[in-house]
Amino acid sequence: MSGPSAIHRPVNARRRAEIVWRVARKAWRDWCTSDGRIWLHLSKTVIAGLLAMGIAMLLDLPQPRIAMTTVFVLMQPLSGMVFAKSMYRIAGTLVGMIAAVTLGAAFVQAPELYILGITLWMAACTAAAMRNRHFRWYGFVLAGYTAALIGVPLVMQPNDLFLAALGRGAEVAVGILCSGMVSAVIVPRQTGSVLAQALRSRCLDFTAFASAVLSGGLEKGTFEGRFARLVDDVVSFEATRAFSFFEDPTMRARSGVLARLNAEFMDACARLHALRQLLKRLQWSDASSAPPTFHFNELAALLSHRPRVNECDLDHARRLVEALEAFQRTLPRSVRASRRAIDSTQPAALLEFDTSAELLYRFTMELARYLRSWISLMTPGVTHPPGAARYIPRTSWYVVTFAFVRTATVMAALGWFWIETDWPSGGLALIAAALTCALTSASANAARLAAQMALGAAAAAITGYVYTCHVYPNVDGFPLLCAALVPVLATGALLATRPRVAGYGIGFSVFFCLLAGPDNVVVYTPDLLINNGIAVVVAMLVASLAFVVIFPPHMTWLVERMCVALRGQVVLACTGELDGLGQRFQSGTHDLMHQLRLVLSGRPRAHRRALRWMLVTLEVGHAIVDLRDEAEAASWLRVHDSRWRPAFDRLNDTIARLFERPDGARLRRALSAVRAATWIAQEALNTLYEDRERRHDAQRILSHLHFIRSALLDRDAPLGIIARRAPNHFD
Structure with missing residues (x-):
């Protein structure tokens, strides 16, 4: 046993x-x-900060604390983000240094004029930052507050200004080099791997989403929420692609391909939305006049297939592309057979059926093209054709002007108070206001972020007092100094990684370094530290109060102006140059909606209204671009019927005017123009019996016209509310 x-x-x-x-x-x-990435980022930030401080001390730079501050402002989880931010920080610092020296030389011993100049410079840089994206925004922001950081303390000492600018440049350079080196050497997390994972998740998630849409299994609210997240996904992917450009030569070579891939994904999303809208309207229509939708169900079943056991994502995508191409090859024959049956039983449903078939074919083509591009990108050794697509961001000029006025008001108020009261710490208060206005300019809730930064700065001042009075006097040697600073720096870095409390971490880390960071010769002046801390906190609270009371981001007129800019994308679709118009329209629409989502965070009703404007804008604008492309290709129609060109021009003009300022009269004129163009195209189709190619051209034009009309009358869309006010006028 x-x-x-x-x-x-x-x-x-x-x-x-x-x-x-x-x-x-x-x-x-x-x-x-999950948590390991956060702790890795925290550890790398603390190591880079201490390394920058040590090198700055070794080089005997004037303020090693600035090098350490640079690290905490600069460090990012991805190495590509650090490299990108470093480049723009260098450029912004150089421009800020030049501005500081120029303003100091122009207004020697004239503080009033200097405050005016630095206020206008800071406001202009913040406004320019709002016109840009990603770390280009950071470059403009840095050019603004670097000028204040260098020039304000020395406005009455012009002889020291140039040397201070050179010292600041050297300290910032040390911080940049340490950040980049630590990020690239210690367990680097490459942007390319993040992009690859995002593309894999996007492929699986989007096909599942499309299957649910085509089968009619999504409610309106669920669809709108999922589509809004697709908008965020497009914008965030473009940001990550921009970061990856700075990472390595391979990502730079693939940058154009990635941009094209994102453009193809936007096209697939727009086609899916158009199909969903058409399906919804077919469900509303009379069952006796509605065409069958079995082709939609067939494609939905095809897209519902998930990867097999032990099947990699690329193999699944290849299998899906083969199935899509087979479906696309057989679709025209199936459509012709279905059309003959409908022509004999439901002739009134022919136009709906043709529109459905055209949209289904285009969606299948766009999705297959996107998947082929993704497979090509992810397959090693495959040569990629150069990418021609380009993401073009859009920002309303009202938002830019708003940022300029808000920054100028806060800076001017604190500058005036400093001059009138001769406040000893007024210069630092002005610097803190500049930092607050700059760092919160792109925030969805600038007032909350400024208040969090103020509380973080208050905690930094208290902690700095403890360190100045009790820690630094008992520290002997650089290793012990690093050991003493690790808990404080790690706490600030940890808070900065948490989205809900990031403001506390930013305020604590940055202002602990500025107020109480160690220099080569530590000056024990706790009274000065307290006064400076009070000045910083007061300046931030003033900025937060101004953001809440005077310039709240939820102002109705500002949101309305942003919605006007969003609707203006349809005007672009109607009047813009056709070359690259689809990409300009798509990227601008997604970018403006992403900004509206940030501004309207926490306001579900206003957000839902803005999202519906975005959906109808995307729907009509995309159809207009397709219609203009088809009309350009079908140039024979202008010769065949002389009425076509004036009718087509009137259609574009009335739809552009409708989206510029929607009302009942403009909607009636737009529908009348669509109806007139439809009659002309239908008459041309009725005369084309032998020419198969021209018949197909006319059918595609009719499909786009019918889709535009149904979109304008959609009862769920904002224009549908206008139509319901006087229904007899829109029959």
Whole structure:
């Protein structure tokens, strides 16, 4: 009995050990992909900050604390983000240094004029930042507050201004080099791997979403929420692509391909939305006049297939592309057979059927093209054609002007108070206001972020007082100094990684370094530290109060102006140059909607209204671009019927005017223009019996016209409310 038991016991023990090892390894992988990344970023930030401070001290630079501050402002989780931010920080610092020296030289011993100049410069840089995206925004912001950071303390000492600018440049350069080196050497997290993972998730999620839409399994609210997240996904992917450009030569070579891939994804999303709108209207229509939708169900079943067991994502995508191409090849024949049946039983439904078939064919083509591009990009050794697409961001000029006025008002108020009261710490208060206006300019809730930064700065001042009075006097040597600073710096870095409390972390980290960071010669002046801390907190609270009371981001007129800019994308679709028009329209519409989503965060009703304007803008604008392309290709129609060109021009003009300022009269004129163009195209189709190509051209034009008309009358869209006010006028 003992023999078999002795044999089984080690086997069971070994199996249990293997199970424990697999569980532990899975837990470790899960931790590394979640909390482990946060702790890695925190550790790298603290190491880079201490390294920058040590090098600045070794080089005997005037203020090593600035090098450490640079690290905390600069560090990002991805190495490509650090490199991109570093480049724009260098450029912004150089421009800010030049501005500081120029303003100091122009207004020697004239503080009033200097305050006016620095206020206008800061406001102009903040406004320019709002016109840009990603870390280009940071470059403009830095050019503004660097000028204040260098020039304000030395406005009455012009002889020291140039040397201060050179010292600041050297300290910032040390911080940039340390950030980049630590990010690239210590467990680097490449932007390329993040992009690859995002593309894989996007492929699986979008096909599942499309299957649910085509099968009619999504409610209106669910669809709108999912589509809004697709908008955010497009914008965030473009941001990550921009960061990856600075990472390595491979990502730079693929940057154009990635931009084209994002453009193809936007096209697929727009086609899916158009199909969903058409399906919704077919469900509303009379069952006796509605065409069958079995082609939609067939494609939905095809897209519902998930990867097989042990099948990689690329193999699944290849299998899906083959199925889509087979569906696309057989679709025209199936459509012709279905059309003959409908022509004999439901002739009134022919136009709806043609529109459905055209949209379904285009969506299948766009989705297959996107998947082929993704497979090509992810397959090693494949040569990629140069990408021609370009993401073009859009920002309303009202938003830019708003940012300029808001920054100028806060800066001018604090500058006036400083001059009138001769406040000893007024210069630092002005610097803090400049930092607050700059860093909160792109925030969805600038007032809350400024208040969080103020509380973080208050905690930094208290902590700095403790360190100045009790820690620094008892520290002997650089290693002990680093050990003493690690808990404080790690706390600030940890808070900055949490989205809900990031403002506290930014305020604590940045202003602890500025107020109480160690220099080569530590000056023990706790009274000055307290006064400076009060000045910083007061300046931030003043800025936060101004953002809430005078310039709240939720002002109705500002949101309305942003909605006008969003609707203006349809005007672009109607009047813009056709070359690259689709890409300009798509990227601008997504960018403006992303800005509206940020501004309207926490206001569900206003957000829902803006999203519906975005959806009808995307729907009508995309159809207009397609119609203009088809009309350009079908140039024979202008010769065939001389009425076509004036009718087509009138259609574009009336729809552009409708979206500039929607009302009942403009909607009636737009519908009348669509109806007139439809009659002309229908008459041309009725005369084309032998020419198959021209018949197809006319059918496609009719499909686009019918889709535009149904979109203008959609009862769920904002224009549908106008139509319901006087229904007899819109029959």
